[in-house]
Amino acid sequence: MNPRDRFAAVIAGEQPDFVPVIPVLDGYFAPRLTGRKNDECWLDGACMAAALAEGLRRLGCDGVVAEMGLGENPNVLGCPLEVRGHQVPLVVDTLVNGPEDLTKVKVPDPWAEGKMEPVQQLVEAAGDSVVIGSVRSPFEFAATVRGLIGFMTDFYGNPGLVRDLIDACFPATITLGLALAGSGVDALVIKDSFASSSMISPGHYLEFAFPSEAEAVKELGGKLPVILHVCRNSLPILPDMARTGAAVLEIDSPVDLIKAREAVGSAVVLKGNIDAVGVIEKGSRADVESAVRAALEAAKPGGRFILSTGDSIPSSAPEENVAALVEFGREFGKY
C-alpha cells in the first residue's frame, strides 16, 4: 500500500498494511528542519510548500499538513502578525473589539492572486503521500480576531457577541476549507484548539463551539474526510466531537487513548497522540520508542488508528526524534 491507500483504508474502516504514520508536520517544524527560517516561509507560500515537501521526503512519514505562507494565507483574517526568525508567528493585535467591529470580519478570497498555488505545489510534490489541508474552526477564528482574553471574557459578559462573532467567522472556515479541497488535498483538519477542556468547560464547548463545528464538518465532510483537532484535554467532550460526524478525531497527549476509544466507540478514527513537546522535543530516542509502543498497544487493535503527534511538532524539536517516531511506527505498526 502507498501512504494514500493506507490512509484511505483506515478511513473506510478497513485494515491497512501498517498503521499510517502522519505526525503533525506543519509550518512550525518544516522550515527549521529544512534549513529555512520561519519568517521566510510564513510570509512566502512557495517557500513553505517547498519546506513541507522536503520535510515529508526526509522523514518518510505518510503525510504532511498543508500550511500556506501567511502572506498568502488569510488564516488570521487580517489580524496583524509578527514573525521573527524561528519564532512562532504571533497575532499582535485584535480585529474586533466590540459589536461595532463585526463588519471588519471579511471572508477572504482564497483564489485571488494565486493564493492557493503553494498548496497545489505541495500536493504535486507529495506524490502518493497524504496532504492534509488545515483550516481554523469558526470558534478559533472568532477567538483569534477578538483576542483570546476578550473572547473568553465575553462568555459571561457578552455571550451574544461570542455567538455573532462565530457566525461572522463561519463562512471563512467553509470558504478556505473548500479552497483547500479544490486544491487537491486528501483530507481537511479543522483546528479547534481553544475548544479544549483545558481551557473551557464542556458546557461552554456545547454552547459556543460545538454548533458551528458540527455545521462545518457537515458542509466540508461531504467533500473530504474531516479531521477534528482539539488541543490538550479533550476527553470530556470526545463523545460530542464524534457526534459532529468528523471522520477522524485528533487527540492530544494528555488524553489516554484507551479511554478515548471507550468514549467514542469503534466507528471513528483516532489520530494521536505522542507528546510533541515532552517526548518529541525534549525526550530521548528511548522515550520516543516507549511512547510509540504504548500508543500502538492502546489504539492499533481493531484498526481505525493513525499514529501521530498530539499537536504540531515544535520548531526546535530534534530531527532524530521525529525520524524515530516514524521508524518505531513502522516497526511496531504492522498489522
Place this chain on the structure above:
Amino acid sequence: MDLLSRFQKAIIDGDADAAAAIAEDITRVAEVRPDAIINSLSGAMETVGGKYETGEYFIPEMLRSAEAVEKALSLLDPYLFERRRDFSGVIVIGTVKGDIHNIGKNIIVSALRASGYEVHDLGVNVPAGKFVDRVKEVNADLLLLSAFTTSTKQALVEVLTALEEAGLRGRVKVVSGGAAHSEELARDVGVDAFASDVKSTLAVCRELLGKRGH
C-alpha cells in the same frame, strides 16, 4: 459574613457588580487597612486558581474573577493610594513585546501601588528600548516584565540585553512573571526573580528591595 469575606466571595464568584459595590462600601466605611484588602484579594485569587487546578473553573471563570478584581480595584485605587506608606521603591512594569495580555499585569500594578510603591506602567507589547528608557528616566529599582505566553521568551532576552547594553543591568533588578510562564523559563532567561501571582510578586519585590537596602 464580614465585608472582606463578602468581597472575597464576590471575586471568587466572578460577580463584578457585587465586588464593586463592596469596594464602594469599603471606601465609605474607611476602616479597612490596605494590607487587609490586598490580602483578601490575593486570597480570593488563590482560591480561584485552586478551582482551576481542580477542574472546577476554566479560563472564562478565571477571567470573570479577574474582571471583578479589576472593577473593584479601579474604585479602591484612590482609597489605597491615600493610605499608602511612603514610597518604598520605584518600579517600572509592562507586558513584553509580542504580548498583548494585560489583566494579570493590571492587578499586579494596583497591588503594588496599594503597597506603597511608585509604579510606572508602560502597558502591553512594550519594546525593549522603551523599558530601558523609562528605567533610566525614573531611576527604577525594579523592572517587572509580564509575559503571558512562553513564545515571548525572546522578548524577555531582548530586554535584558538592552539593559546590559545601556549599562543598567547592575542597577535594576528584573522580575518576570505571567500565566504560562515558569520558574525554569525565568532561570533560562536570566532574570533576578520569578513571580507567579500577586502574593509572590509582593514578596519578591519586598525581598529584592530589602536586599538593595530600601
